[in-house]
Structure formats: structure tokens, C-alpha cells
């Protein structure tokens with residue numbers, strides 16, 4: 001299970017599930033089915049601290065400032081963010097003195113946010129939580145969910161909750177990996193237990209449309225391998241923007257509504273897998289040293305789907321202290337701190353954190369100068 005880094009004493013009772021993916025023929029929602037229980041994924045030892053990446057912190061600072069300027073009237077405003085994690089976004093609202101509330105089930109990251117002076121309640125957001133927040137705090141002007149909505153199986157409960165919580169002219173802002181980008185890049189590693197949905201305008205519009213909400217604007221960015229930001233309001237509340245209408249029409253051209261698109265995607269995933277395995281086996285036979293860079297949740301999908309072992313990848317370097325000293329889920333590849341990497345550069349580093357390439361490449365110039373190569377584990381298995 002992605003993000004379930006473990007110590008050797010847990011090897012024998014490791015949790016496994018069969019990661020089957022399905023697409024709904026009517027609303028085109030792409031979903032991992034049979035996912036683990038949420039408590040198994042979001043708990044006091046949650047592995048992902050969003051603020052680890054300076055680039056992501058800057059991205060969400062810019063987003064927060066834009067939202068503060070555009071969507072929140074200065075005198076009476078209240079912001080709710082679900083999946084606020086370590087406060088990567090809410091810290092900006094807190095600093096500006098804006099009344100806010102974070103809802104976060106993973107206790108360790110929630111505490112990291114509280115340590116920054118952010119108001120956070122522990123728990124899973126759903127229709128009941130929304131009711132309770134509304135009774136205690138009133139309605140929200142702004143509801144934010146970045147890289148979170150695709151983690152929540154009961155999307156109907158969340159959408160019903162947003163409908164209750166938002167002010168009549170309130171805005172919901174959601175951002176997460178975009179289906180169009182996943183299909184294009186063959187970034188099948190976006191799929192794992194926590195990433196159980198990969199949304200599109202078509203599928204998200206359908207899910208929230210059942211609860212009186214509609215998308216009126218979108219923005220794309222390249223973070224996390226290609227994300228879409230969706231702006232939603234109550235039906236008829238705002239005029240749809242031109243860029244939203246253009247992208248909505250483009251989803252038809254991308255074939256998101258056709259089954260063949262997904263069958264072709266599966267074949268492209270199989271080819272990407274075969275290319276990666278072949279390349280790693282060749283390097284292994286040539287006696288090259290190959291390691292992994294970034295013990296991402298995504299890496300669990302690649303490593304286990306491709307059947308990689310410590311014969312292919314000696315270790316994975318990662319900056320997150322709670323991952324270091326542990327082993328990757330399934331294949332049990334050791335996770336080490338970055339100094340192991342910098343003290344003795346390998347020939348190749350499989351960039352499991354490929355979505356942070358610019359940041360990592362800038363930081364690891366000496367690796368490339370010393371002759372090392374990055375290997376992108378998805379799509380065409382590019383090397384740089």
C-alpha cells in the first residue's frame with residue numbers, strides 16, 4: 001500500500017490489497033476499487049508532509065494570496081480547508097489573520113499545522129462534519145481541498161457536506177492530478193490506494209452536480225505531474241469562464257468518454273513497465289549502480305507493478321525523516337537519508353519523485369556533473 005513504509009518487524013503482517021482500476025461508463029469517473037479502510041491510510045504516522053517541498057510551499061502561497069484577493073470579502077470571511085496536512089496553505093490565511101478551520105484526520109500532520117498557529121480539527125470531512133462545522137462556526141466563504149478530494153471514497157458525502165457548508169455565494173477550490181495528464185504521460189503511478197480517483201472536468205462536474213454545485217472555472221499547472229484546479233459554486237451562481245468551456249470541450253477530444261481510451265492506456269502502462277524492467281535488468285547485468293530518489297507513495301505502484309527488488313534498486317533516498325530507516329511497501333527496498341546518495345553517487349537514480357524534477361535537479365547538480373543520470377520511471381523511461 002502506497003505510503004505504508006514499514007520496519008522489518010512488520011514484514012510478516014504487511015497489508016496487501018489488489019489495486020483494480022475501473023471507469024464508470026456513464027460519468028467517466030476513474031477509480032481504484034476495493035481500497036483499504038481510511039483509518040489504515042490516514043493516521044498518527046501519516047508519511048506525507050506537504051511542506052517538505054519548497055516549490056509546493058511557494059505554489060500554495062501564491063494560490064492562497066490569489067484566493068484571498070479574489071474570493072474572500074475582507075470583513076466577514078471564513079475559510080475551511082480539508083486535508084490541510086501540515087498547514088502548507090492555511091499558514092498563509094492564519095498569518096493574514098483570517099478566520100479559518102482545517103479538517104485533518106492524520107494526527108501527526110495536524111499537529112504540525114497546529115504548531116504553526118493554525119486552527120485544526122482532527123477528523124474526516126463528510127456530511128456530518130460539515131453540519132457540525134456550520135453549527136459551530138457558520139457558513140464558509142471559501143472551501144479548499146488540494147490533493148485531497150481524490151483520497152476520499154465517499155465523494156457523495158463530501159459533496160453534500162460542501163453544499164451545506166458553503167455560503168450562497170461561496171466558492172469551492174479543488175486541485176489534484178488531472179486525468180488528461182495521467183493518460184498523456186502514462187503516469188499510472190498516480191494511482192494507488194490513497195489516490196483512488198483521478199478527476200476530470202467531466203467526472204467531478206458530475207459528482208458535484210448531483211449536489212447542486214457546478215464548475216465555473218479551471219486552471220492547469222504542472223505540479224504533481226499535471227494538476228487541474230477546479231472552481232465550483234452553486235448552480236447558476238457564476239458565469240462559466242472561456243477557459244473552462246474550452247477545456248470541457250477538449251475532454252471530448254481526449255476521448256475521456258470512450259472506453260477504448262482506457263484500454264489503450266492499459267496497454268501503454270504495460271509497455272512502460274516492460275521498458276523499465278528491461279532497462280534496469282540491463283544496467284544490473286552491466287554492474288551499474290542504480291538507486292531510487294524520492295520514496296513517494298507513487299513509487300509503491302511502480303515498484304510493485306513492475307516487480308522491482310533490491311537487485312534493481314539498491315535503496316531509495318528521501319528527505320522525510322519518518323520514512324528514513326524504513327522499507328518500501330511490498331518490495332522492502334531500504335529508505336535512506338539524502339547524505340547516503342550525495343556521499344557516493346550512483347550511476348543512475350530512478351526519479352520516483354519525477355514531479356519534483358526541477359527542484360531536485362537544481363539541488364543535485366553535482367550528481368549530474370559527476371556523470372550520474374536521472375531515469376524517469378514512467379512513459380518512455382526517459383533519461384536526463
Ligand code: SAH
Nearest residue numbers: 042050082083085103106124125146147148
Ligand atoms: N493539502 C495538502 C495535503 C494533501 S495530502 C497538499 O495539497 O499538499 C491529503 C491529506 O488529506 C492528508 O493529510 C490526509 O490525512 C487528508 N485526508 C484524507 N481523507 C480526508 C478526509 N475525509 N477529510 C479531510 N482530510 C482528509
Ligand code: TYD
Nearest residue numbers: 053294295296297298317318319320353356
Ligand atoms: P510527492 O511526489 O510529493 O508525493 P507522493 O508521495 O504523493 O507521490 O513526494 C515527494 C517525496 O520525495 C517525499 O517523500 C519527499 C521526497 N523528496 C526528496 O527526497 N527530495 C526532494 O528534494 C523533494 C522535493 C522530495
